[in-house]
Amino acid sequence: VLHGALSPVGGGTCSVLLSHCVTRVPSELLTQSVLLSHRATCHPRAEELQGHRWATFTREEICAYQSQPMAEMWQRCARRVTEAIERVVEFAKRLRGFLELSQHDQIVLLKAGAMEVVLVRMCRAFDAATRTVLFEGKLAGPELFRSLGCPELVASIFDLAQGLSALRCSESELGLLSALLLVNAGRPWLQDRPRVARLQGHLDVAFRLLLRRTRREGLLARLPSPGQLRALCSQHLEQVQAFRRLHPGVVSASFPPLYRELFAADPADVPAGTR
Numbered sequence: 001v002l003h004g005a006l007s008p009v010g011g012g013t014c015s016v017l018l019s020h021c022v023t024r025v026p027s028e029l030l031t032q033s034v035l036l037s038h039r040a041t042c043h044p045r046a047e048e049l050q051g052h053r054w055a056t057f058t059r060e061e062i063c064a065y066q067s068q069p070m071a072e073m074w075q076r077c078a079r080r081v082t083e084a085i086e087r088v089v090e091f092a093k094r095l096r097g098f099l100e101l102s103q104h105d106q107i108v109l110l111k112a113g114a115m116e117v118v119l120v121r122m123c124r125a126f127d128a129a130t131r132t133v134l135f136e137g138k139l140a141g142p143e144l145f146r147s148l149g150c151p152e153l154v155a156s157i158f159d160l161a162q163g164l165s166a167l168r169c170s171e172s173e174l175g176l177l178s179a180l181l182l183v184n185a186g187r188p189w190l191q192d193r194p195r196v197a198r199l200q201g202h203l204d205v206a207f208r209l210l211l212r213r214t215r216r217e218g219l220l221a222r223l224p225s226p227g228q229l230r231a232l233c234s235q236h237l238e239q240v241q242a243f244r245r246l247h248p249g250v251v252s253a254s255f256p257p258l259y260r261e262l263f264a265a266d267p268a269d270v271p272a273g274t275r
């Protein structure tokens, strides 16, 4: 599925036309193009988030979610996270230099980093005052997700969103942070590590210059650590395995193919040639 999503024919990438601005240096042009790609692939858009006062779910609505069967709630969340991951794939395709990497390395970077970018993006639609997140059109607290049966994972996701929203990141900061979560030369299985490291270096310089220009150098020390994000993603993988043991066949029968490819790949699913 990822392979198909990355083929240029699929979602034709628009080369981001940058408004002609002589004053900008290469790293500022890179920052601007990352910001445009981020804005174009986030949901809701920044404009929708500003003005809008989102409603919270009523007690009845929360009870209705809490009495959903576990499989039904898992399927809902799997569908929503897959839609979010598809937007992250589109963001990656618009990152200057990403499509020039080998298809293999593009897939390796997306498999390792797409969920981390989704979790970082979540803070855009998170309300720290009420510890609620936008879910299916209204603001939901962790208790709404009770029927998933993974309270620790849900709590970790809310803790991360709480921590990130306290940093009050700008869209540019979130865009460059997301780009650096994807373009990470430290990911395992990369074929052309030096090439990824070069692209990562340009993004790193752009991020540091942005932070210096805006006097936000202190942000770097307060970002979630790679270990925290990695722990959350492996907690999710453990829960997927636990869910599959409880509900054999549900994931393969009714979860999105991209979700299955990323989080529930069976040895049996691997094409014979590469086993």
Ligand SMILES: O=C(O)[C@H]1CC[C@H](C(=O)N2CC[C@@]3(S(=O)(=O)c4ccc(F)cc4)c4ccc(OCc5c(F)cccc5Cl)cc4CC[C@@H]23)CC1
Residues within 6 Å of the ligand: 041, 042, 043, 044, 073, 074, 075, 076, 077, 078, 079, 080, 081, 083, 084, 087, 118, 119, 121, 122, 125, 133, 134, 135, 142, 145, 148, 150, 153, 154, 155, 157, 158, 236
């Ligand atoms: O596209 C965008 O810009 C944004 C769109 C909205 C995106 C967003 O906030 N999200 C995309 C969907 C959603 S959620 O709103 O459904 C949600 C789910 C649990 C929470 F505690 C909080 C929110 C989500 C879904 C599954 C998941 O892990 C995998 C998973 C499953 F699959 C199944 C069961 C359990 C788990 Cl944990 C993690 C998250 C966190 C991000 C949330 C963020 C990006």
